[in-house]
Amino acid sequence: MRRLLPMLALAAASVGAAGCNEYHYYDIDVTFNTAAGQFAGINEVSTIQVLVMSVTGADSDVLQIGPNSGGLPLQTGAHLGIFEFSTFADSGQLNFKIDAYDEDSSANPGCKTGEGTKTINASATITVMETMTINKIAPGCVPDGT
């Protein structure tokens, strides 16, 4: 028993030294900008076939949705919905960027028509809610339908 207790204490210290990982979630609510000079309502928003969400900084990952998945193409409105990014990072900066393409086969750079960015300070908060707006930056490959 006298030998067991120091061993248990050592194991506990090792566990404490190793630390515990904890998930943090960043929920990014994405909306297309349909203001004047931006996407021309649902007629143009519905031409968006592919979105690529990338994260750099304290953590990194990439997610592509579409065509015909993840809510694309939008049928009504300009509100796409939430992207949820999970990470163990609780410090530093997370740089979110989303690229919108209106070409239905892949993320063809020549068909990039919209972009949105958001920088968030990573913290110990379990769930961070943020919004992101995709602005129109180029004509893309598909007429806007107006």
Add this chain to the structure above:
Amino acid sequence: MSPLVPFQKWTLRAGIAVALTVTLTVVSFPRVAHADLGEEPKSSSGGAQVEDADKPKDGSLLEKKPADAAVQQQAAAPQVAFYEKWQFWAIAGAVVVGAIALIWGGQALAHQLNGGDVRPCNMDFKGRCFGEGQ
């Protein structure tokens, strides 16, 4: 004055001489010395040397005792293999169960230390979940 030595002095010297003579005689003869120490003088006859003087003359003392017979019986009994004993299987089972529990518990602990299970993706997110654990 008489030229003769006084009787008292003569008697004392004679007594000392006699005592020395007797002492030297006793010390010079081992048999006598041993006898004085309480040992039996060994017999000079050859046949008596073969006999074991320590052997008890009572025959019942030489018979095997019951305890000796029990030990002999136990030794003569067939030895049971270790794997045929229930204690072996009880210990082996406990070791196996303990090892499995240790491995499973270690993996579960490591998983929890690594954040455990990631939160399931909300149905409303339509699969737009990514990052660690996804």
